[in-house]
Amino acid sequence: MNPLIKLLLEGGGLSTAQMAQVLNLSEVEVNRQLDQLKKDRLLLGWRPVLNLAEEDAGIVHAVIEVRITPERGGGFNRLAERISRFDEVESCYLMSGGYDLLVFVNGSSLQKVAGFVTEKLSTLEGVLSTATHFLLRTYKEQGFLLDVKAGENDRLKVTP
Amino acid sequence: MDTTRFIAKHVVNLPRSGIRDFFEVVSKMQDVISLGIGEPDFDTPWHIREAAIYALEKGKTHYTSNLGLIELRRAINRYVEKNFGIGYRPEDEILVTVGVSEALDIAFRALVNPGDKVMFHQPCYVSYHPSITLTHGVAVPVPTYAKDNFALTAGALVAAWQPGCKLLMLNLPCNPTGGTCDRAQVEAIAKFAVEKDLLVLSDEIYSELTFEGEHVSIASLPGMKERTIFLHGFSKAFAMTGWRIGYACGPATLIEAMMKVHQYSMMCASIISQEGAIEALQRGEDGMKAMREQYQRRRDFIVRRFNEIGLKCHLPRGSFYAFPCVEKTGLKETDFAVGLLQAEHVAMVPGTAFGANGAGFCRACFATGYDQLIEAADRIERHVQKLVAKR
Numbered sequence: 001m002n003p004l005i006k007l008l009l010e011g012g013g014l015s016t017a018q019m020a021q022v023l024n025l026s027e028v029e030v031n032r033q034l035d036q037l038k039k040d041r042l043l044l045g046w047r048p049v050l051n052l053a054e055e056d057a058g059i060v061h062a063v064i065e066v067r068i069t070p071e072r073g074g075g076f077n078r079l080a081e082r083i084s085r086f087d088e089v090e091s092c093y094l095m096s097g098g099y100d101l102l103v104f105v106n107g108s109s110l111q112k113v114a115g116f117v118t119e120k121l122s123t124l125e126g127v128l129s130t131a132t133h134f135l136l137r138t139y140k141e142q143g144f145l146l147d148v149k150a151g152e153n154d155r156l157k158v159t160p
Numbered sequence: 161m162d163t164t165r166f167i168a169k170h171v172v173n174l175p176r177s178g179i180r181d182f183f184e185v186v187s188k189m190q191d192v193i194s195l196g197i198g199e200p201d202f203d204t205p206w207h208i209r210e211a212a213i214y215a216l217e218k219g220k221t222h223y224t225s226n227l228g229l230i231e232l233r234r235a236i237n238r239y240v241e242k243n244f245g246i247g248y249r250p251e252d253e254i255l256v257t258v259g260v261s262e263a264l265d266i267a268f269r270a271l272v273n274p275g276d277k278v279m280f281h282q283p284c285y286v287s288y289h290p291s292i293t294l295t296h297g298v299a300v301p302v303p304t305y306a307k308d309n310f311a312l313t314a315g316a317l318v319a320a321w322q323p324g325c326k327l328l329m330l331n332l333p334c335n336p337t338g339g340t341c342d343r344a345q346v347e348a349i350a351k352f353a354v355e356k357d358l359l360v361l362s363d364e365i366y367s368e369l370t371f372e373g374e375h376v377s378i379a380s381l382p383g384m385k386e387r388t389i390f391l392h393g394f395s396k397a398f399a400m401t402g403w404r405i406g407y408a409c410g411p412a413t414l415i416e417a418m419m420k421v422h423q424y425s426m427m428c429a430s431i432i433s434q435e436g437a438i439e440a441l442q443r444g445e446d447g448m449k450a451m452r453e454q455y456q457r458r459r460d461f462i463v464r465r466f467n468e469i470g471l472k473c474h475l476p477r478g479s480f481y482a483f484p485c486v487e488k489t490g491l492k493e494t495d496f497a498v499g500l501l502q503a504e505h506v507a508m509v510p511g512t513a514f515g516a517n518g519a520g521f522c523r524a525c526f527a528t529g530y531d532q533l534i535e536a537a538d539r540i541e542r543h544v545q546k547l548v549a550k551r
């Protein structure tokens with residue numbers, strides 16, 4: 001794996017200048033590699049990982065199990081891509097098991113999410129059924145635990 | 161009342177650890193970036209912690225066999241056989257201890273008669289020399305040098321050997337230098353040990369943190385298993401320093417002798433730590449490798465920076481310590497370390513804390529976050545530039 005990607009995956013949130021130092025590259029080279037990763041569609045973009053309980057009061061998150069009809073020649077792809085393009089959809093995955101697509105949806109209120117499901121999603125041709133689950137509380141977000149205070153470190157400063 | 165007269169003479173004469181003195185200074189300061197820490201910055205992987213919690217829930221709160229849980233000894237045998245190429249009988253050739261520190265202490269107590277000589281390479285872990293002194297043995301330090309990347313050479317052993325030497329203590333890879341030996345060098349050490357009829361105590365606590373090439377255990381060489389006590393533990397590879405859990409493997413007669421000391425002093429290692437250790441051996445390998453990979457990237461960075469700054473630093477092939485030479489600054493290692501701490505609030509441990517042969521060097525632990533390492537390197541650079549300009 002590309003050393004730059006490994007460093008990004010460590011999740012230290014380093015600046016490009018810091019990454020350049022660690023990898024012994026120029027900052028220009030780090031930026032060039034990042035651009036290349038984006039061009040290759042390996043690096044899709046940057047987003048902060050927020051503690052949503054603290055930050056966006058009122059935003060509603062739902063997980064929707066969707067059963068759809070596969071199509072000759074295209075399988076699930078055409079419909080899955082079509083669903084993915086809605087702004088409300090945060091993530092969309094094809095799953096094994098009792099349903100086909102797992103769709104993560106955000107909305108500013110419960111009604112907005114309900115409206116999206118009943119008016120947009122379930123009315124699409126090929127969608128057989130939906131089951132909507134609302135998120136109640138987050139304990140871990142993208143690898144970050146929510147109940148750990150920043151800067152917690154009780155290691156002794158000098159040890160043998 | 162003067163109570164010091166009650167203290168045993170050999171303890172009165174025992175110097176305090178240089179690390180301890182340095183810790184007193186550092187602990188009173190704020191905003192210190194410490195490269196003086198001798199442990200992983202990772203917490204113990206969760207699955208290991210969870211196994212210990214489960215053990216408590218299941219009522220695992222009792223004494224274990226003096227030798228340790230048989231399940232753990234079996235797991236140790238499988239692990240050591242797979243990774244080091246040496247098999248030990250779980251029934252009588254493996255002893256679970258409270259860290260390698262206890263294993264070392266009871267090994268010396270079981271093996272050293274007053275006046276017996278113990279060879280060990282230096283710079284080395286702080287407790288080797290005092291542990292020998294405490295058992296009324298005679299410490300025979302063998303220097304290792306920067307020119308050899310701090311590998312122990314047979315030449316240095318031959319030069320340091322004296323009549324009456326009985327034990328040879330090894331720590332490869334080495335704290336504080338990160339130095340280790342390749343197969344040919346270990347073979348030369350083994351040959352020396354056989355020629356001089358020495359029993360080898362091999363502390364291989366950093367073996368999993370070998371970054372390039374193979375780690376060769378001296379016990380795996382032909383004829384060496386019978387004259388080696390293999391010491392290992394969980395602190396470094398599995399980030400379990402606070403659990404205090406390690407083990408000794410060796411010929412049954414020697415393990416039995418160590419067990420006698422262990423049973424009258426420690427009884428057994430903590431059962432909770434033993435349960436965690438089983439989990440670490442059975443399912444901890446992936447987590448350990450991920451940590452090693454991160455250490456390696458940090459090592460490459462900090463060693464490169466030391467050399468850019470002008471503090472010549474060999475590439476440590478193992479451990480999480482860099483051992484740069486500070487002679488360029490014109491200061492002794494202790495003065496340099498104290499000056500750096502006061503001026504720039506960066507802590508490195510003076511090399512002489514690890515024995516006289518550490519003179520001219522400081523130990524920098526790179527088991528800390530990149531942002532800290534980057535900032536520490538910048539501060540050290542500023543400090544060194546000032547010192548060099550003054551010369």
